[in-house]
Amino acid sequence: MLYGTVRLVRLVNELYDTRAELAELAVGEERVRVSRDLHDLLGQSLSAISLKGDLATRLLPLDPARARHEITGLTEIARASLRDVRAVTRDEHHVTLREEIAAAQGLLMAAGVETRINTPGGDLALPQSAQRVLAWAVREGTTNLLRHSDATTCTITLARSNGTTSLDIHNNGARNQGLGDGSGLAGLKDRAAAAGGWAGGEPTGDGGFRLRVELPESTAAVDHS
Structure with a gap:
């Protein structure tokens, strides 16, 4: 009985330790998710706010009516971003x-x-699983283009072939040919890997940059429901 009691106490302590470790892992994973989602979400929103703000400033002495329109759009983006941030923190x-x-x-x-x-x-x-990965890819690709390129053209291509759904985002004016290992792309790679696919970005021979995501048919099969 004494041996059994001691053994039981040890098992209970091990159980508590295991629960504590699992709780720490869950907290860590949630922090990573929130950080990744906020980065991907706010990157494009802040770029859009900056773009519209600059445009409104240039238009103000030339076309006040259009400048007011851009400022209104800027305000709407800011409000939408605030709602999105709240939704991200609740994983909604x-x-x-x-x-x-x-x-x-x-x-x-x-x-x-x-x-x-x-x-x-x-x-x-x-x-939904494929939509989320590809939608975040479009957002990340757009943000990178606005921040890190002098592009004048961009092509977004979605295709299905040989059991794979692919998304390509190609622009013609990469400012930094070494770009491709930022935190945004790292987060996108994680999203794609979690869905059984992969993501990568690299400069092209024509001076541009291409972001590509591929997902297997098991993940990206068309939903007819």
């Missing part, structure tokens, strides 16, 4: 590929970047 922020592509096209065109959307063999009706 949902993104869709269609919305992110439309937002990226509008933002890039406002920045003077000719943007082309191609979906040959692709379909935007993807399950």
Whole structure:
């Protein structure tokens, strides 16, 4: 009985230690998620605010009405960003590929970047797991273009081939040919790996930069429900 009691105490202590370790791991994973989501979320929003602010400043003496319109848009982006931050902290922020592509096209065109959307063999009706990865990829690619390039054109291509769904974002004006290992891309790689795929970015031979994400059909199969 004494031996059994001592053994039971040891097992209870080990159980408490294990629970403490699991709790620490869960807290660490949540911190990583929040940090990654906030980085990806705010990067594009802050770039858009900066872009619209600069545009409004230039337009103010030339076209006050349009300048007011840009300021109104800037305010709306700031309010939406605040709502998104609150949603991220509660893990309630949902993104869709269609919305992110439309937002990226509008933002890039406002920045003077000719943007082309191609979906040959692709379909935007993807399950939520694939939507999240590809939507974050579009956001990350747009943010990097605005921050780190002098691009005048950008092409976003979604395609399905040989059991794989791929997303390519290519621009023609990479300012830093060594770009490709930032924290945003690292977070995107983690997202893609968690979905069974991969992501990577590299300079192209024409002086541009390409971001590519590939997801297996098991993850990115079209959702008909």
